Amino acid sequence: MQDNSAINVDLKGRTPPSFIAIEGPIGVGKTTLAKKLASSFNYQTLLEEAGDNPFLEKFYQNGKQAALATQLFFLFQRTQKIQDMRQTDIFEPVRVSDFLIEKDPLFAKINLDSNEFQLYDKVYQQLTIDAPRPDLVIYLQASTDVLLSRIQNRGVSYEQSMGRDYLERLNEVYSEFFLYYDSAPLLIVNASEIDLANGEADYKHLVDYMLDIRSGRHYFNPTFFG
DSSP states (O other): OOOTTOOOOOOTTOOOOSEEEEEOSTTSSHHHHHHHHHHHHTOEEEOOOGGGOTTHHHHHHSHHHHHHHHHHHHHHHHHHHHHHHHHTOSSOOOEEESOOGGGHHHHHHHHSOHHHHHHHHHHHHHHTTTOOOOSEEEEEEOOHHHHHHHHHHHTOGGGTTOOHHHHHHHHHHHHHHHHSOOSSOEEEEEGGGOOTTTOHHHHHHHHHHHTTOOSSEEEEOGGGGO
């Protein structure tokens, strides 16, 4: 079904990547961007649904006690979505996802103790053998202050207890992961100044920039397009 609220973008004869994966820490705007791209390109979405995780609220209340169950639920959920995607790809896949399965261990490393992580890693290695490679990965970056503000503004009750230290650690592990990431073309976006929910101009500039990417590592800073 066509989304009448979609922002029309000028492709200028270019073809969007067939499978786009969007990544970044909580609150940075992954799902918002995924839905906008899906509407503009008439793509299907592959979204992680945090609200379906029955352990997540317990994790925010008592991280150590619920960390392993929370992490394994997300891993099973994400890999099931990927498996479903592969099984339904009768025609050329055109999808946008708000997660990259390779980043899953980032959360595990900072939330699990060594024994729990060994168990998690064994399960992860078995489940992600046939994970498809994106045609483009978009990594959204934002400062800890921006993440805290966005998390507060969106008002999910169990997220309000999330501390600055936790978000800073997330930012650190994401930065380290994407410093060495070379499995797919990568676009690193300074999302601190982008209003993806309401900023039509920023969104159009971002799309215009990403449509020219076919390989390598690229950077998008919206302040350059003022």
